[in-house]
Amino acid sequence: xxxxxxxxxPAFGPHDRIVVVGTGAAGWSAAGELRRLGFAGELVAIGAExxxxxxxxxxxxxxxxxxxxxxxxxxxxxxxxxxxWRTGTRVxxxxxxxRRLLLDTGETLAYDGLVVASGTKATLPRGWPTGPGLHMLxxxxxxxxxxxxxxxxxxxxxxxxGLTGCEVACAVTAMARSAVxxxxxxxxxxxxxxxxxxxxxxxxxxxxxxxxRLGRKVADAEPRRTGWRLLLDSGETVSAELVVVTAGERPxxxxxxxxxxxxxxxxxxxxxxxxxxxxxxVAAGSVARWPDRRHGTDAxxxxxxxxxxxxQGRAAxxxxxxxxxxxPASLLPRFWSDQNGLRIEVCGRLSDQADVHVTxxxxxxxxxxxxxxxxxxxxxxxxxxxxxxxxxxAFTVACRALLNEPVPAPVRVTIPEPAQFExxxxxxxxx
Amino acid sequence: xxxxxxxxxHLIAATIGFVSYAALWAGTLWGTVLRSGWATSxxxxxxVHSVHMHVILLGLTLGIVHxxxxxxxxYGKVRAIDVVVPFIDRADPIGVGLGVAAxxxxxxxxxxxxxxxxxxxxxxxxxxxxxxxxFTMVAAHLLISGSELYPAPVRTAIAASWAVVxxxxxxxxxxxxxxxxxxxxxxxxxxxxEEVTVAVDPGKCGSFGFCEQEAPAIFTxxxxxxxxxxxxxxxxxxxxxxxxxxxxxxxxxxxGRLPATVxxxxxxxxxxxxxxLATTLTPHTGTQPAVDTHADPHxxxxxxxxxxxxxxxxxxxxxxxxxxxxxxPVGTGPQPxxxxxxxxxxxxxxxxxxxxxxxxxxxxxxxxxxxPRSYPPAAVGQHTGPQPGLRPVGVNGHARPPAVNGHGSPLxxxxxxxxxxxxxxxxxxxxHTGPQPxxxxVGPVPAxxHTGPQPxxxxVGPVPAxxHTGPQPxxxxVAGPARAPQPGLRSVGRRAAADPPPEDALPAPDQLQxxxxxxxxxxxxxxxxxx
Numbered sequence: 012x013x014x015x016x017x018x019x020x021p022a023f024g025p026h027d028r029i030v031v032v033g034t035g036a037a038g039w040s041a042a043g044e045l046r047r048l049g050f051a052g053e054l055v056a057i058g059a060e061x062x063x064x065x066x067x068x069x070x071x072x073x074x075x076x077x078x079x080x081x082x083x084x085x086x087x088x089x090x091x092x093x094x095x096w097r098t099g100t101r102v103x104x105x106x107x108x109x110r111r112l113l114l115d116t117g118e119t120l121a122y123d124g125l126v127v128a129s130g131t132k133a134t135l136p137r138g139w140p141t142g143p144g145l146h147m148l149x150x151x152x153x154x155x156x157x158x159x160x161x162x163x164x165x166x167x168x169x170x171x172x173g174l175t176g177c178e179v180a181c182a183v184t185a186m187a188r189s190a191v192x193x194x195x196x197x198x199x200x201x202x203x204x205x206x207x208x209x210x211x212x213x214x215x216x217x218x219x220x221x222x223x224r225l226g227r228k229v230a231d232a233e234p235r236r237t238g239w240r241l242l243l244d245s246g247e248t249v250s251a252e253l254v255v256v257t258a259g260e261r262p263x264x265x266x267x268x269x270x271x272x273x274x275x276x277x278x279x280x281x282x283x284x285x286x287x288x289x290x291x292x293v294a295a296g297s298v299a300r301w302p303d304r305r306h307g308t309d310a311x312x313x314x315x316x317x318x319x320x321x322x323q324g325r326a327a328x329x330x331x332x333x334x335x336x337x338x339p340a341s342l343l344p345r346f347w348s349d350q351n352g353l354r355i356e357v358c359g360r361l362s363d364q365a366d367v368h369v370t371x372x373x374x375x376x377x378x379x380x381x382x383x384x385x386x387x388x389x390x391x392x393x394x395x396x397x398x399x400x401x402x403x404x405a406f407t408v409a410c411r412a413l414l415n416e417p418v419p420a421p422v423r424v425t426i427p428e429p430a431q432f433e434x435x436x437x438x439x440x441x442x
Numbered sequence: 443x444x445x446x447x448x449x450x451x452h453l454i455a456a457t458i459g460f461v462s463y464a465a466l467w468a469g470t471l472w473g474t475v476l477r478s479g480w481a482t483s484x485x486x487x488x489x490v491h492s493v494h495m496h497v498i499l500l501g502l503t504l505g506i507v508h509x510x511x512x513x514x515x516x517y518g519k520v521r522a523i524d525v526v527v528p529f530i531d532r533a534d535p536i537g538v539g540l541g542v543a544a545x546x547x548x549x550x551x552x553x554x555x556x557x558x559x560x561x562x563x564x565x566x567x568x569x570x571x572x573x574x575x576x577f578t579m580v581a582a583h584l585l586i587s588g589s590e591l592y593p594a595p596v597r598t599a600i601a602a603s604w605a606v607v608x609x610x611x612x613x614x615x616x617x618x619x620x621x622x623x624x625x626x627x628x629x630x631x632x633x634x635x636e637e638v639t640v641a642v643d644p645g646k647c648g649s650f651g652f653c654e655q656e657a658p659a660i661f662t663x664x665x666x667x668x669x670x671x672x673x674x675x676x677x678x679x680x681x682x683x684x685x686x687x688x689x690x691x692x693x694x695x696x697x698g699r700l701p702a703t704v705x706x707x708x709x710x711x712x713x714x715x716x717x718x719l720a721t722t723l724t725p726h727t728g729t730q731p732a733v734d735t736h737a738d739p740h741x742x743x744x745x746x747x748x749x750x751x752x753x754x755x756x757x758x759x760x761x762x763x764x765x766x767x768x769x770x771p772v773g774t775g776p777q778p779x780x781x782x783x784x785x786x787x788x789x790x791x792x793x794x795x796x797x798x799x800x801x802x803x804x805x806x807x808x809x810x811x812x813x814p815r816s817y818p819p820a821a822v823g824q825h826t827g828p829q830p831g832l833r834p835v836g837v838n839g840h841a842r843p844p845a846v847n848g849h850g851s852p853l854x855x856x857x858x859x860x861x862x863x864x865x866x867x868x869x870x871x872x873x874h875t876g877p878q879p880x881x882x883x884v885g886p887v888p889a890x891x892h893t894g895p896q897p898x899x900x901x902v903g904p905v906p907a908x909x910h911t912g913p914q915p916x917x918x919x920v921a922g923p924a925r926a927p928q929p930g931l932r933s934v935g936r937r938a939a940a941d942p943p944p945e946d947a948l949p950a951p952d953q954l955q956x957x958x959x960x961x962x963x964x965x966x967x968x969x970x971x972x973x
Contacts, residue, residue, distance in 0.1 A: 040688070066693060077562035084693075090684075187560040318652075318689045347650050347691040356650060407651035407663055414655060 022334035023124050025051040029331065030112060030120060032102050032266070033128030034058030035067055036086075036317055037296025040324030041126045043090045048332050054094045055120065057112075059129075059263075060150055061099030064088070068317045070154035071175050072349065075161070075182035081151060102129070102266040107289050112266075124331045127267070127278055127286060127294035128324060131260040131315060139256065142234045146255045148175060160253055164188060168241055168251035170229055172199040174348055176257040177212075180221055181351040191222045191249050193229055193241065203346075205361040205388075207369050208398045211380040212353060215400075218378060219351055224249065262298045262313070276300055277313045282339035284327045295327035296320040304341040305360075316346040343414055353380055354403060358410045359396030361388050372402055385409070448515050455511040456589065458504050463584060465501030466548070467603050469494055470577050474610035478619065498552060505545045505580075537587025544579035551576060574611045578604065623698070638680040639698035640673055640687075646694035653690055657682035 023029060029045060031038045034056050042056050058064070066084040073079030088094075097114075104113040105125075112120045133149035135141065146157045157179075161167070167183045169176045172194025183190040192199075198209040199216065217223060224243060231242040238252035264274040271288040273279035278294045279287045280301035286292040294301075297315035314323075319342060326340035345358040365388040372383030380400045387409065388396035394413060399406035445453070472494045476487075509525040520538070524531040528546070529539030551573045558566040581604035585597060612618055623641075640660060647669055653661040660683055661671045675683050680697075687695040 068691075069693075077564050080564065185559060186562065321688050345652070345655075345689070347652065349648060349691070354648060354650060356652075403649055403651040403667060404663055404665060407654050410651075410655050411658065 022332055023050055023052055027123035028053040028055065028121065029124040029126065030122040031056040031126040031128060032112070033126075033130050033263075033296065033298070034060070034064045034096065034098060035128060035130045035296060036320035037130070037299075037324035037327070038126065038128035039064040039086050039091070040321040041128060041295055041328045042094045042324075044325040044328035045332065046092055046094065047090065048328065050328075050332060052123070055122075056094055056096050057100050057102055057114070057120075058096065058098040059101045060152070062151055063096070063098065065151055066317075067150065070151060071148055071178040072182065074151075074154040075158055075179065076185045077158070081155070084151070105267055105270050107270040107272075107292070110291070123291060125289075125292040126324075126327055126331065127264075127292060127298060128296045128320075128327075129263040129266070129298050131297045132263045133257075134259045134261045135256055136258045140232060140234065144234065144239055144253050145232075146253060148179060148255060148257055149260065157253075157255065161186060161188060164238075164252035166191070166238075166251045167253045167255060168193065168239065168249050169255045169257065170241070171257040171259075172196065172223075172225075173257060174200055174203045174346075176255070177216070177350050178348060179255050179257065180216075184219075184221060184351065189222065191224065191251060193224045193227050193243065193249065195226070195228045197226045199223070199225075203348075204355060204357055204398050205367070205386065207367055208355075208380070208384065208386050208400060211384055212350070212355065212400060215353055215378060215380040216351070221351075260297075260315070264298060279311055282341075283330045283337040284323060284340050285330055285337070291331070293327040293331045295323035299323060299327075301340070304339055305343060314344050316344055318345045343410075345410065352401075354401050356399045356403065356406045356410075357397070358406070359388065359394070359413050361396045361398065362390060365390040365395055370405075372405070448517065451511065451515040452589070455508055455515075458511060459508040459584075459588075462501050462504035462508055463580060463600075465497055465504060466577060466580060467607060469498035469501055470573060470607050471610055472497060473573065474607070474614050477614040478610075495555075498548075502545070502549055502552060505548075509542070509545065534587045537583055540579045540586065541583035544576045544583060547572060547576040547579070571611070574608060577607055637677060638675050638683050640671055640675055640683055641696045641698070642669060642671055643692075643694040643696065646692045648692040648694070650691045653686035653695060656686040656689055661686060 029050065029052065031042050031045075031054070035058075038056055038058065042054055045054060056064075062081075064086040065081070066086060069079050069084040074081065074084065101115040102112045103115050105111075106113070110122050110125075112122060112125075114120060131149075133147040133153070135147065139145075144160070146160065147153055148157060161183065165188055167179075167188055167190050169180050169183070169190060169192045172192055176192060176194070177199055180190040180192045198206065198213040200209050200212065203209075204212065213223065213225070224247075227243040227245050227247075229241050230244045232254065233240050233242075235250070238250060239254045241249040241251070241254065243249065262274070262277040264272075264278055267274050267278065272286050272292075273288065277298045277300035280294050280299050281287055282302050282304065284293045284295060284299055284301055286294050297313060297320060300311045300313045302311045322342045323340065326342065330337035330340070343358055344360065345356075347357075348355040368387045368389060370385045370387070371379055372385070376382035383402040383405075384400050385402045385405045386398040387394055388398075394409065394416075397406055397409040397413070399409075472490070476490050476494050512520040512525060513522055519533045520531065524538060525542060528542040529535050531538040551570055554561075554566060554569045561569070581600060584600050588600075623639075649663060649667050649669055651663040651669075653669070653671075654663050657679065659672075659679055660675050661669060664670055683695075683697055687697050
């Protein structure tokens with residue numbers, strides 16, 4: 012086999028070990044794709060959470076309001092034969108030259124190929140106190156804790172009006188609890204759906220009775236005997252038994268600190284999701300910062316979405332097995348949200364420079380968002396992004412057009428030099 | 443014939459009672475339809491729901507009237523308290539009591555809709571299924587105290603109607619609902635294994651339409667926002683169906699018979715030489731020496747998981763498949779040792795000199811001897827049996843120590859260094875060039891119980907020789923830019939062999955126009971939206 016490999020077999024053979032760090036959507040799909048493409052060696056998936064791979068999007072959706080139980084969110088492992096799932100284990104450090112990982116159990120794990128899919132961690136804003144009743148929502152344990160805490164709470168304050176915050180607010184109100192949502196902007200989900208649709212969704216949420224504090228920031232949070240009291244910058248206070256902070260997240264890349272990889276914001280990758288500066292390492296999921304051709308610019312960026320994570324995991328697996336000749340991964344960002352009867356769907360990129368065409372499906376209705384509305388983002392005469400609320404048919408047509416669109420010509424991606432060796436300047440003279 | 447007042451009252455009460463029973467029967471049956479999602483392909487969910495609610499309300503109202511009318515009979519046997527408190531009736535305590543209890547239980551079940559959101563959906567479902575119990579009690583009330591029920595056909599009809607409701611209720615349980623399909627699959631001919639079955643849970647489907655984006659030939663979101671799909675798709679569309687199942691926001695798509703590629707061992711490999719992957723997963727029989735130095739704290743969960751994952755030969759997971767906990771000071775050669783205190787942590791990468799990125803792991807083709815993958819296969823087969831222990835000591839401080847087979851001998855050459863042996867000639871010093879005595883190895887190699895196939899002990903040439911602590915010996919000029927694709931023959935062969943399938947098989951433009959709505963042979967339709 013080794014002989015075959017030397018004359019052009021796959022980059023990884025049956026004696027190699029590929030380690031997938033992260034058992035989220037990206038790691039799950041990467042492991043499955045590796046097996047599906049015929050990788051016959053050892054495949055180890057390491058996940059920090061002590062549970063089987065599950066559907067993380069359910070944490071802010073079905074798990075909170077009880078429509079799903081944790082066992083309903085378990086991902087299908089039928090397409091993942093003979094993968095060693097090492098859950099509840101963290102990777103602490105990486106030796107990229109010996110190709111070894113150091114685990115928190117003290118073991119070292121050698122790898123031949125590595126898939127970085129460690130995802131993100133939820134973080135509290137700086138200066139926030141912690142304590143019982145203050146929740147973040149990122150993984151299954153968080154969702155379970157929040158779900159059990161919701162049983163005894165009547166009023167919940169949610170800090171941060173992004174996608175997660177809105178979904179939590181809708182789940183809380185669907186459980187007949189009252190929710191207060193504090194958002195620093197004047198409309199909800201500014202980054203996810205853009206301004207025009209965000210304003211319409213905000214109006215729909217206000218009409219359905221959600222308590223929104225828009226344009227406010229939390230100046231101070233203090234624990235009380237029965238809950239928390241939030242002091243907003245406008246001077247008003249919000250008292251609630253529970254506080255859910257959905258303010259930020261941070262890529263989980265500390266274990267790559269001793270490698271030449273650029274981990275300033277996620278892991279910098281090239282267009283094929285190879286980690287810049289490391290051999291035999293690819294990245295996928297919300298941790299990967301890569302230049303997408305479809306995005307139109309060379310600027311690498313991270314995308315933290317479920318479908319994107321799955322597709323990136325697949326693309327990363329292909330890249331790993333294809334070696335140097337992997338095609339660039341050009342993927343269409345897509346996500347969805349179901350908020351209190353508003354089915355929000357987004358695909359493509361919502362750029363600031365684009366012209367936005369908003370189409371109401373039923374123009375006479377006053378509740379525009381609920382009746383159906385589509386926003387097309389057009390840049391230089393090309394459709395680059397679509398946001399739709401309660402308009403799945405129109406969205407599907409537009410999204411398929413985007414998917415079928417040929418990807419623009421390759422962008423020359425400059426990979427920074429992996430590391431600096433000032434003391435070894437003579438090396439370069441040899442070259 | 444002149445009826446007595448008592449007879450008239452009884453006639454009215456009995457008639458109302460029968461009509462009430464009929465309404466409750468229809469309403470309960472309709473509730474199972476609502477639960478199973480069968481009707482959602484034909485009717486709107488809201489319609490089904492309101493029919494269920496109104497028919498049940500009618501039955502309950504008539505049931506209350508039935509109870510009140512009983513009190514109107516002169517010289518009546520039924521007191522006011524008898525129609526409120528069950529089982530205290532003097533004439534017929536069991537029969538009347540069952541009716542009263544059933545009515546009250548059913549009213550409570552119906553009223554539980556009001557607190558559905560507060561108690562949560564799952565708990566409400568459990569509470570609401572008390573309706574089957576109360577309906578059973580109503581049927582028993584009829585059979586016990588119904589005065590017109592002596593003819594056997596009438597009794598049979600009542601019993602049959604009750605049985606229909608209970609069977610319909612049982613059939614909505616998820617596992618039982620899947621049973622017919624599972625049985626059918628088991629009995630169906632083999633060639634159907636090439637097809638993939640698609641089932642969309644109508645209760646979950648939110649009609650987002652993401653499935654149509656991925657697989658327009660299978661799924662079609664109709665203009666009335668219901669989803670039409672093929673229930674059986676050929677294997678060439680299985681990939682699209684799998685993608686659709688993954689992206690479905692509601693996770694409503696279930697695929698049967700996934701066409702997964704299961705790679706168990708190399709085709710044609712000599713199992714005495716190369717341990718197939720399956721061997722490493724066979725259950726460990728017999729006594730195992732307790733070599734496993736790492737009690738895996740996650741062994742339990744891992745075992746469960748592996749049992750769920752494993753489709754093949756065994757259900758026993760690999761033991762901790764990693765190396766030992768700390769770096770073995772393998773430097774018995776001339777190079778400086780890794781300090782003994784430095785166990786468990788990596789040397790700081792930034793502190794060590796390195797060549798550029800391709801320096802540590804030579805690409806295939808950069809040097810004939812530099813790549814352990816390019817050894818002729820003659821090496822395979824020479825190193826069978828117990829671990830030959832040809833450690834690359836002195837080559838590379840980071841080479842993994844040979845696995846001490848923690849399971850004694852029964853595993854044939856697990857992790858034998860087939861294809862990954864370091865070149866004997868290029869191993870600098872330490873003298874281990876001949877066949878080695880197997881165990882123990884030279885250095886204090888910790889036993890680690892590693893049974894997986896050993897990855898290639900790769901870095902042979904330009905690798906820092908000693909665990910990144912000493913001066914860099916291999917100042918190898920790197921030819922060309924690191925990321926440039928290797929030109930020449932190799933790229934052709936490699937591309938041909940290893941190119942992944944085209945990126946995403948996007949549907950052709952002609953598929954875009956034809957959504958298949960009119961041509962799909964086996965269409966199922968479901969509506970969107972849950973309650």
